[in-house]
Amino acid sequence: MRHLQGRARRALAALATALTWAGLVAGAAGCTADGSGPLGIGGPPGRSPAPEDVIRVTPRDGGTGVRPAERLRVRVPDGRLEKVTATRSQDAQDTPVTGKISADGRSWEPDDKQLALAARYTLDVVAVDGDGRRSARHTTFTTYVPDERFIAYVTPENRSTVGTGMIVSLAFSREIADRAAVQRAVRVTAKPPVEIRPHWFGKNRLDFRPEKYWKPGTKVTIDLDLRDVQGAPGVYGLQHKTVTFTVGRSQVSKVDASAHTMQVRRDGALLATVPITAGAPKTPTYNGKMVVMDMLEVTRMNGGTVGFGGEYDIPDVPHAMRLTDSGTFLHGNYWSPDAPGETNVSHGCVGLRDVKGGGADTPAGWFFDRSLVGDVVEIVHSKDKTVAPDNGLGGWNMAWNQWKAGSVLK
Helix, strand or coil, rough: HHHHHHHHHHHHHHHHHHHHHHHHHHHHHHCCCCECCCCCCCCCCCCCHHHHHHHHECCCCCEEEEEECCEEEEEEECEEEEEEEEEEEEEEEEEEECECCCCCCCCCCCCCCCCCCCCCEEEEEEEECCCEEEEEEEEEEEECCEEEEEEEEECCCEEEEEECCEEEEEEECCCCHHHHHHHHHCEEEEECCEEEEEEECCEEEEEEEEECCCCCCCEEEEEEECCCEEEEEEEECEEEEEEECCCCCCCEEEEEEECCCCEEEEEEEEEEEEEEEEECCCCCCEEEECCEEEEEEEEEEEEEHCCCCCCCCEEEEEEECCCCCCCCCCEEEEECCCCCCCCCCCCCCCEEEECCCCCCCCHHHHHHHHCCCCCCCEEEECCEECCCCCCCCCCHHHHHHHHHHHCCCC
């Protein structure tokens, strides 16, 4: 019996010793945040910092109405960035946002410093903090959606073939206050290369041309990078597009108002001399170089639309080619059949002999079928002033130095 009691006492003493040691270990484990106690026994790792403390992203996560001038940036206070993936969603399209991590690994910025408007940005970032712990962060924000936009109406049409006198003309839907910003966002290039310069006409029109007429076969590209460009306070561009056109053969027609003739030259060679009638003495035709802007098989001409009251209203003018914004046309004339080649009877237009409904074998039909938008019609010896450079595509009437002076960028 005494033997059994001794074994029990020894067992209880051992149990008490084990419990005391366990308590010491437990107490040591709770002494420090990193899990190491004074006895040097490692405990469980401490809590990692929140991702937003390790990875700082601006604009803030969930931000709305972010202005384009606000800076997009990712940085870490210490440690290093491992990977940054950014995407811009705009107009139902997702586009990668490219950028670079700095040499020290502490920050990332996009290549395009300005944020796009009306877009949603998404960023996924992986970084390692100063203690070697990896964190990941996912953030999104949306940018400002402007109430007012502007666009550019482009002349000529995309993928068209035009005459050698074509002038690239951008007509803006709103007046442009910051013309320098808009001009920087438009690029016109040619193959083979040629110097092309811009000229502003007022606050809502920007034209481009070379010093001389284009060479036949030239390929011209118009790049519009107007999207999100602030053209006026609170008014931003909407377009990011490319327009191309090809220059066809050369055709320059010279109208002599006093001789009542038009010489048509193709690639420098005389193709034909056609009888014409020009503006009557009280309503003479403008002098100067004009460019065919539009070609209509038939159109109505009403004097009331161009300041002549009710002097004429012809519902079916055939083979009409617009030369100016103010209403100068070169067209078929069937109501004054004896005038072409003999006398000037029009209200400022140039008339070629034609028949009602338009005839293919008439002088007007012949010329219409051999013409392109962009062809040059030059009028001389008329008793009127030279057409204004901004009346239609009349920029060829401006000296090259004067034309270049119309740029707002040096």
